[in-house]
Amino acid sequence: MSQVTVSQLADVLGVDVKRLITQLNEAGIEVSEPDAAVTNEDKIKLLTYLRSSHGKGETDDTTQPKKVTLTRKSVSELKVPTGGAGRTRSRGAAPSRTVNVEVRKRRTYVKRGEIADQDKGDPEREAAAKALEEAKRQREEAERAEREEAERRQKEAEEQARVEAEERKKREAEEEERRKEEDRQRAEAEALKKVEEKVARQAAQKEAERKAAKGKSESGTRYGRDELHIAPKSKRRKPKRKGGARAAKVASSVSGEHGFQKPTAPVKREIEVPETITVGELAKAMAVKAGELIKVLMNMGTMVTINQPLDQDTAILVVEEMGHTAKPAEETDIEQELVAEVEETADEEDLVTRPPVVTVMGHVDHGKTSLLDYIRRAKVASGEQGGITQHIGAYHVETDNGVVTFLDTPGHAAFTSMRARGAQATDIVILVVAADDGVMPQTKEAIQHARAAGVPLIVAVNKMDKPEADPDRVKSELAAEEVVPEDWGGEEIFVPVSAISGDGIDTLLESVLLQSEVLELKANPKRRCRGVVVESSLDKGRGPVATILVQDGTLHRGDMILAGEEYGRVRAMFDETGKAIDEAGPSIPAEVLGLSGVPNAGDDVLAVADEKKAREAAEQRKQSAREGRLAEKQAAKLQNLFDQMGESTGEQQNVNLVIKADVQGSVEALRDSLTRLSNQEVKVNVIASGVGGITESDASLAQASGAIIIGFNVRADASARKIIQEADLDLNYYSVIYDAIDDVKKAISGLLGTETKEEIIGLAEVKDVFRSSKLGAVAGCLVVEGVVKRDNPIRVLRDNVVIFEGELESLRRFKDDAKEVQAGTECGIGVKQYNDVKPGDQIECFERIEVQRTLD
Structure with missing residues (x-):
């Protein structure tokens, strides 16, 4: 048996030793010394005593409370308005008063054991509880059944309402369709009745006319087009009579003279019918009223208006129907007529020297923009005539020796794009090369484009102000590109310049003018304008705006011009500075308003005298635009x-x-x-x-x-x-x-003979590469173009350069082998005997076919 001393137990319990001895003695355990032993039974006995002394001991059930009632009280404030009900918001908020609200809650808690004992000890109560539970269950089932029945009836009613609504809509649609059909039939009947009445009236009128004209003249057409001929005036002077016009009229009737002859045989005309002609123009050609022609067309089953165009076949049928002879008009080229009209105004004696048109080209950051900016500041901003704006696309400057026009075409693509449309607008190309950088890729491109255009080159060696400038290196590198300077025995002019200090700018402009003298650029300012569209745009406030470079002749405000597929009258003209002008001579750019639409850059511009011909030419160009583009791009x-x-x-x-x-x-x-x-x-x-x-x-x-x-x-x-x-x-x-x-x-x-051609049928892009112990490197690809076939040869491209040519070892879609994979589909590709495929590579699938070359 485990024993502890009194002092040890006091330490464990955390009480005073003397107090613990007193409590042990009160519990019936005789101890007097701190070293006295205390057994487990003594501990239990002490615990029982302490529990009973604190009310936790075993007591009679009757003395314990059966239930406990708790009461809780809370107080809050509530603001209540004191104003009348008719008080409006516009008069302000109503005054309020504070009311204290006290809420009392009472809750009773009963021992579960008591309730269980009562239920167990009371059979009637237990039976009543079971009956109550059964009644509650039955009530819930009845409520659930009633709720389900209500939902079912509601669904049936909704379905019935939907069906009725659909049937009602169907009946309404059928009624509306029937009503429309009746209205249509009624309208057709009325129209048919009117036509029949009109035809009957016309037949009666024709019959009356035929009877009236019988024995006098014969009607030449089925429409009774008898023409009245005015009698020739007598050369004998009529005597003056008193009584004015009335007396003269009476005298004329007495003498037998009248203003018209008797109807004679109808005049049959030979009508020349073009490809398209309006109803009004055709009626005028046949000398009949437009209403009569429209009536004939309606009888032929064609509803037209006076301004509606007719095709050549229809017009020929109408002309023959009305008793005339029709023949197709010979096709005339509107373009040739317009050009011939312009050439007629040309006179070799009026030719004068025109300013050169210059385009500046070169590599990026070699100083093209700086060079143009210096020319602008030195020759334009100082107050001389001319100007430069970045949006107009062209500007001209005046020097001591003459005028130079600069064409602002950004990049070689625009230069070539204009030339591809047939617009040879540039006379001279200035090639800008940096003295500290030499010939670069875009420099070579500029040389190639200038050579292809057949225009002379003037090389401006820029950045000569830098200490590392080396013009001899530039000459040597350009000589390798077949651009040889004059001092080396070549033909190209080299001018060292500095766009920062301005050194050599005047010499460059003088070289341009000298080259233009060699080219003998001539123009006739007295002829009609011919030019080219430099650029165009659609302005929200001003409409179509086109920058036109006049190449020959003079463009005046008010001229009718044809620009590509657009035409119009020049309503206003502006120079580079935005100043309104009345005319622009050769090699002078002008901003023009008044066109019917926005023309394309590079379109030719032609001033014409007839607005009708300009419209016809524009329509003809629009109709043959596709053929024209194919012819130019062939x-x-x-x-x-x-x-x-x-x-x-x-x-x-x-x-x-x-x-x-x-x-x-x-x-x-x-x-x-x-x-x-x-x-x-x-x-x-x-x-x-x-x-x-x-x-x-x-x-x-x-x-x-x-x-x-x-x-x-x-x-x-x-x-x-x-x-x-x-x-x-x-x-x-x-x-x-x-x-x-x-x-x-x-x-x-x-x-x-017979040639073997390679046709690329598909292109796949490598997205990722996976390693397989069986197949090696497998490329996860996306087919971006065409189709990739397993049995066709392939090439592996990296940066558009062929790095491998061979064949496919495998082509799979997921885990299945595939014979071919279409565009937009992912696949796995294994290249035979090649494992260096990387993400970003392209796999090109092609096939070789034999083609018999012909000389057709």
């Missing part, structure tokens, strides 16, 4: 070179090429090999060449020059492919240099 084809040679009459045929390859060595080899193919009949011109993929600039240059594009182990990007497709350019891909040389050689010699 490029040379390898298959058509032999035909072109056959059509030439002893003249040497030019074949223009644009060559792009993966490395510079291939470029030089192709350029040299293809150039050596030239002979007496055909000359091969490589107008552009370079390293890298085929860009939009290359495609635009080929479009403007009618060139064939040759890609050696490179591909065209998306923008270039769009231009090539729209312009129907000839694009040829090669991976063997001898194939390219042989194709051009066979085309030139006419021995085309």
Whole structure:
């Protein structure tokens, strides 16, 4: 038995030792010393004593409370308005008073045991509880059944209402349709009745006219077009009679003279019918009223108005129906008529020297903008005539030696785009090259575009104020591009300039004027205006606005002009500074208002005298816009070179090429090999060449020059492919240099024969690469174009350059093998014997087909 001393138990309980001894003695345990032993029985006995002394001991059940009642009270304040009910808000808020609200809650808690004992000891109470529970259950079931029945009846009523509404709508629609049908039938009956009455009246009238004219004259047409001829006036002078007009009228009737002869045989006219003619114009040509012609057309089943155009076939039928002879009008070219009218006003004696039109080109950050800004400040802002604004697209400056017009065409693409539309607006190109940077890629592009346009170059060596400037290096690099300076025995003018200090600017302008004198630029300011649209826009307040560069003649305010597919009268003209002007001479830009629409940049402008012809020409251009664009964009084809040679009459045929390859060595080899193919009949011109993929600039240059594009182990990007497709350019891909040389050689010699062409049928982009122990590297791809087929050869492209050519080892969709995968679908591709595929690469699927070349 476990024992502790009194002092130890006091420490455990945390009480005083003397108090613990007293409590033990009171509990009947005799101890007197702190070291006395206390057993477990003594501890239980002490605990029982302490519990009973604190009211927690075992007591009689009758002495314990059966339930406890708790009362809770809370007090709150409530504001109550004291104003009358008729008080309005406009008079302010009503006064209120505070009322104290006291809430008392009482809750009684009963012992669960008491309730259970009562229930257990009282059978009647238990039976009553069961009966109450059963009644509650039955009531709930009855309520649930009643609720379900109500919901069912409500649904049936809603369904019935919906069906009735649908039937009602259907009946209303049927009634409305029946009413419309009755109205239509009634209207048709009334119209038919009116037509029958009208036809009857016309028949009766014609019969009366026929009877009246019988024995006197015969009616020439079914519509009774008897023409009355005015009798010729007598040369004998009539005697003056008193009584005025009435007396003269009486005298005339007495003498037998009258103003008209008797009806004679109808006059049959020969009507020349054009492709389109309005009802009014056709009636005028037949000398009948427009209402009579409309009546004939209505009888023929055609409802027309007086201004409605008729096609040639319909017009011929109407003319023959009315008793005349019709013949189709000979087709006349409105364009040729307008040009002939303008040429008639030209006179060689009136030719004068016109200012040159200059375009500034070059590489980015070589100082083109700074050069133009300095010319603007030095020659325009100082108060001299002229100006520059960035939005107008062209401006002119006056120097001591003459006027120079600058054409603001940003970038080579705009320059070539205008030239592709047939607008040769530029006379001279200023090539800006930085002395501290030398020849760059865009410098080479500018040279190629200028060469293709056939305009002279003036090289402005800019940034000469920098200490690292090296003009000899610029000359050497340009000489490699076949731009040789004059002091080296070439033809190009080199002018060192500084756009910061202004050194050499005057010399540059003098060189431009000197070059223009060599070109002998002439124009006739007295003829009608001919020009080109530099740029155009649609202004919200002013309507279509076009910047026109006058190339020949003079444009006056009020002139009727034809600009591309648009026409109109010049309502207002403004110069570069925004000042209103009345006229613009040769090589002078002007901002014009009054056109019917917004023309395209590069459209030709022609001043005409007849608004009708301008409208007809504009309509004709709109109708043949597609054919015209295709004719302008038609490029040379390898298959058509032999035909072109056959059509030439002893003249040497030019074949223009644009060559792009993966490395510079291939470029030089192709350029040299293809150039050596030239002979007496055909000359091969490589107008552009370079390293890298085929860009939009290359495609635009080929479009403007009618060139064939040759890609050696490179591909065209998306923008270039769009231009090539729209312009129907000839694009040829090669991976063997001898194939390219042989194709051009066979085309030139006419021995085309059968050729094997490669057609790209699909392109997939690698999104990620997965490693497989069985297949190696598997490329997770998305097919972006066409279709990828498992049995076709493929090429792997990186940055549009071919890095591998082979075939597919596997093509899967998810876990299944696939024969082909369409565009917009993901797939897994395994390249046979090649595991270096990386994300971002492109897999090109192609097929080789044999084509029989023809000389049709």
